[in-house]
Amino acid sequence: MSLVVVDHVSKSFGGLQAVSDVSFHVNEGEILGLIGPNGAGKTTLFNLVAGAITPDRGRVRFNGLDITGLPPYRISRAGLARTFQVARPFLGMTCYENVLVALIGRAHPAPDSERPELIRELLDFVGLSGKESFLASSLNLIDKKRLELARALATRPRVALLDEALGGLSSIEMDQAMGLIRSIRDKRGVNFVWIEHVMGAIMTLCERLLVLNQGMLICEGTPADVARDARVIEAYLGAPDAGD
């Protein structure tokens, strides 16, 4: 069964058609890659799915439930999490408190007595062991991303939307992050939709890719298929000259 079904969704801002008639689905156990040149509408598409903005046309279904136009907290409680291109932890709060808020926000908040244990476990899992009492503002870039991931996991999602999880990381950190994403899928049964510009990473981790260009879905398939697709090459590199 498809966990997320996006059905002919469109959104425009003034005269700009940011997302036009996009349909796709996310299968159980999948890491779905979403790529496309800058300004293709990838982040807008995430905003439409996560409820930050409402589509002009089309529906979004999650786990059999129509979530189109629901407020973001309801979508989060249904089991859909998202992270941002620039990590946005609650800066004035500790790592512990950051995760705690997400545990409380769940549809069925974690019981009081289990919270400290759950938080420690989540922070260990993402590699923030021993940093419970650190202020989020004191963390470096990758640790902020780790914290954001721990917080997203604390909402107990079925699907997580990752917006450029690797942006700004060194190659060693990228390997760590990719290992983490894979183990979240395998150990916690979370499915991902993942926007990424680091092609090597997305080609390795994803079984299926979507390519967006100027708000339209131009290609869908395995990484190998997508890499050979003429429309994709044109979107990234431009059309070959007539004289060539």
Next chain:
Amino acid sequence: MTDFLLYLTNGLVMGIIYALFALGVALIVGIMNVVNFAHGELYVLAGYFSALFASALGMHPALAMIMATLCVFVVGLIVERTLIRPTYGNEMYSLIVTFILSIVLQNGYLLIFGPYPRKPPNLVTGATNVFSLFMYGNQRLLGFALALVMIVCFFALIRYTWFGRVVRSVSIDRDMASLMGVNPQRVNLLAFGLGCALAGAAGVILTPIFPVTPTIGVGVSLTAFVVVVLGGMGSFAGCVVGGILLGVMENLGAAYISSAYKQLFGFIILISALFLRPAGLFGRKRA
């Protein structure tokens, strides 16, 4: 010297109560970006409630104080749900709505209670010899202690409880908190009610000392705004420091310069503080 200590004590007592009701304004501004012009009228409402409960219903004055504060909490919830919620996203509307509410309440009080000062019976009587220097009214000492306890409880609530953590997360990043499953409207509702209850708590503490009349709420609101801006918008620690600073300066100024200019001293401190630190004493720059 004894005089000076007396004025200082007066300033501290008033200052801590200023801090108490200013915390309510700071909470509501920090969470909802709403400046509640009816804050002082809710203080007055709590004063009337406590007087009514104690004299008309014959409640024990302490019970009347608690009941009056709870009633103002509930009134705050109702105001948020009916008047503030439709204005979400436009601070100018909420400003106008609360301003209208303050005028309506003032005239309502005048109609119902008349222009005469009202107060509940004192909780304690007599005076204590403070540091064997001067006699000081027990009711004022009790008010000081109660306000201090309320402030400590408020800080503990915000810092150590799940409710406080959720409130802080919403004040830091509302959109992100809602992505964590936090219902921002629910937080608004509770924060507004709690903010009003803080005005109410200050009201029941001060009313036995300064009986309420329909219009004294205006001064309370103004004082609260001065304290909040002085301390830095949205900073709770700033409220406490700002409140005490204002209370002490007002009382020393009134004693040594002229009591006719009491209000002026507050604004002189405010303007000079803003001159040096435009974001307030504990203010953080806002994006």
